[in-house]
Amino acid sequence: MGGSSTQATITMATTTSGPQKQPPPMLLRLSPHIRRCIYLHAGLASWDGRPYTFDLHGRNCGCGDRTCESNRRPQCGGLMLSCRTLHAEAAALLYSANRFTLYYSHRGSLEPLRALTAPSLASLATLKIVLNEASCHSPARFAHGEDCCFADRLEGRRSGIAPGSSCQTLHGAMLSEWHSTAAYLSSRVGPGRLELLLVCDVDHEHERGLEAGKLAVAPLLLLPRLRNCHVRLCKTPDARLQQLAQDVVLQTRRIAAPHLQPPSTRARTTFASLPRELRLRILEYTDLITPNKEVAWSRQQRGYLPSRVVCSAPDFGHCRGPGIHSGHQFYRCWDRHEPGNWRYRPWGGCFCRRYHSAFSSACRCWAPPGPALFLVCRTLCWDAQFVFFSGNRFVVHDFDDIRPWRVPELQPEHPGPGAAATGYYPYERFAASQFLRDVVPARCLANLRFVELVFPPYPHQVWPRTAHAAAQDWWATVDWVRDKINAPALTVRVVVADDMPGDPRMDRVNITYPEGEAILRTYVRILRPPRRLGDDGLAGFYADFILPWSSTRAIKNIWLRGGIICERWKYWERGLKARSERYVMRDRYESLYANGKEEPAQSVWRRLYEQPG
Incomplete structure (x- = not known):
């Protein structure tokens, strides 16, 4: 009996001291919610859900922003090596x-x-x-x-x-x-x-x-x-x-x-066989019509661009023009803020089809229709050209369409002989001349319905004089297009852009009365050629010229004081506009505003001057 008892005691002791199951790590004893908070503190993911x-x-990440949380390193080396279960959880979250x-x-x-x-x-x-x-x-x-x-x-x-x-x-x-x-x-x-x-x-x-x-x-x-x-x-x-x-x-x-789908063997109606009215209506829903129905062309860009305006409203919030703001989704896809995180730009770089050979669901940018649309057949080409040139208004900037107040080099270091007499205008042609003679096909000039010519506020010594090559070419261009445009269906507007809001150039601030008079004479030289279009029955002509002295300190003080003097200045501005329009339209000037008619809406680029400071 004694031997058996001793053997049983030894057996029990051996069994008790054998290998036992290890308890789980301390972290696994915590609730999943607490473990997730620990993972977030370790930098595996962000608290607000925005991806690192x-x-x-x-x-x-290379974003260049020193405050960006995406540059953090997750402090999770030991966590990932602690056990297989924690590694799986942490890796899944990361x-x-x-x-x-x-x-x-x-x-x-x-x-x-x-x-x-x-x-x-x-x-x-x-x-x-x-x-x-x-x-x-x-x-x-x-x-x-x-x-x-x-x-x-x-x-x-x-x-x-x-x-x-x-x-x-x-x-x-x-x-x-x-x-x-x-x-x-x-x-x-x-x-x-x-x-x-x-x-x-x-x-x-x-x-x-x-x-x-x-x-x-x-x-x-x-x-x-x-x-x-x-x-x-x-x-x-x-x-x-x-x-x-x-x-x-x-x-x-x-x-x-679409083009990979097997073609149908049944007879079907082709697009070219549809009535022209229906074809044109269908083409109006393509990229031939820009989101704002306005196309810009400038000497700097030398290509058709959709007119757009920068808006400071975050995340498509409040905007001065809701109709304009909704169109922002069709421009600069790489620069749009992420939904719900307006402080952060898209992280993936640019996949914009407007500037690259790329395709992405994030890009809805407007781009000029490709050549395939115009190469199908002659009928479709003509229909597409008609829709493009008649369905959009065209804004031609003499220098820069992004910042219309920008001017080129004001005066060459070594001007040629007689430069002071002809003006220091640095180009041989106006951008308007290039657009009408070189950009728009001659047979499409009759399709134009609205053309706006925008000049920056050149200093008085830069505006071309009568003997300048650009002024001479402007005369020749207008004479050339007279029998090619459809004047009774075309509206023209000439605009001289104002200074950058809140930051006028010093030559505008210190302009003298004789210098301002020289600029007014330049306005007349620009309007003389279009006056012939008015004689041809031009549908409408509008002018928006700035008074040369509008940025001087004295005038700024008048605007601040308001009152009768301020109203008198507005009266002078309205007078300049009326005289310019009457100069081109002659006896038909009154018809522009008869029976409650109003001037066509301002172009999209003008909203740059309405943005909150």
Whole structure:
């Protein structure tokens, strides 16, 4: 008995001292809500739900904002290594709540993405891959103080890859690594979860540029259905690369491209067979009509641009013109604030179809219709031209359409002989002459319905005199268009823009009476050629000239004091306007305002002067 009791005691002691189940880590004993708060304190995600941006190479997001929380590093190294359960929770939050970028610079640059575990990739929500960029996507783009689409002024930027160049080996390695990386992702990313941004700027002028673009986007077709996709293939617009980007985005999102659908075998009505009235009505709902029905052209831009005005109202809030503000969604998509976070610009760089060969659901910017619309047939080309030139008003800026008060170099360092007698105007032609003779096709001049000519407030010595080449060319241009326009259907307005609000130039502040008189005589010289159009039955002519002395200190004091003197100044301004319009319209001037008629609404660019300071 004694031996058996001793053996049982030993057996019990051995069993009690054997290996026991370890208790879970302290963090796992906490509630999921408290654990999430700890993860947020560690920097895995933001408290307000706004995603952080992390570079998978460990660099900061490159936004250039020292106060931006996206530049924080998550303090989670020990947390991720504590246990498998905590690692899974933390990784799921980190990769689902934030954005990640990856830049290719050398062999193995995409390795950090392939190093992620399968659960991490399954949680990945937003990923941007930059294989090659020529502008807008440099990590330091905002640090240089440059607007997105003007970053090409920076030095040392790559221009775009193309097969056959001296870097062919590097480019081949890059595309090969990108293909293997996409294949790795394809089996680890869930359908409909990942938003992918791809930038691979190629050389569109190279004979194999399109082939390079196809090689860059081919790996995207290996991936499951994407939640969203943004692709950019060239710094500058190119119709072939643009179409390629659009096709691949629609395919990765499993949206069938319209032109890829099988054609119907049944007989169908073609667009050209429709009545012209119906064709024109349909074309009015295309990009032929700009959002504000106003197109700008300037000497600086040399291209059709939709007129727009900068509004300081955050997040599409209160605005001086609700109708104008709603149109902001069609301009500068890269500069629009994120919904609900008006302090922060979009993080992904520029995928604007207006300036690049790109396609993105975030870009709804207006762009001039491509050549395909005008090359279908002659009938459709003529219909499209009619809708474009008759459905929009055209504002021609003599210098700068973005800041209409800007003037070029006021006076050359070494003026030629007789420059003082002809004026220091630096161009041989007005922008209006270039627009009417070189930009608008001659057969389309009859379709114009409203043209506005805008001049900046040139100093008195810059305005061209009668003997200047620009003044002579202005006469010749008007004579040339007289038999080509439809004068009874055309309205013309000539405007001299005022100074920048609140900041007049010193030559305007200190202008003398004789100098102001010289400017008034210039106004007459500008109006003499259009006077012939008035004789041809011009539908309407309106003028908005500023009085040369409007920015002097004495006049500013009058405006501050108000009263009778202020009303007298307004009377002088109205008199200048009436005399200018009567000069062109002659006896038909009264018909402009008869029976309650009013001047056409101010153009969109004029709202620059209405913005709150």
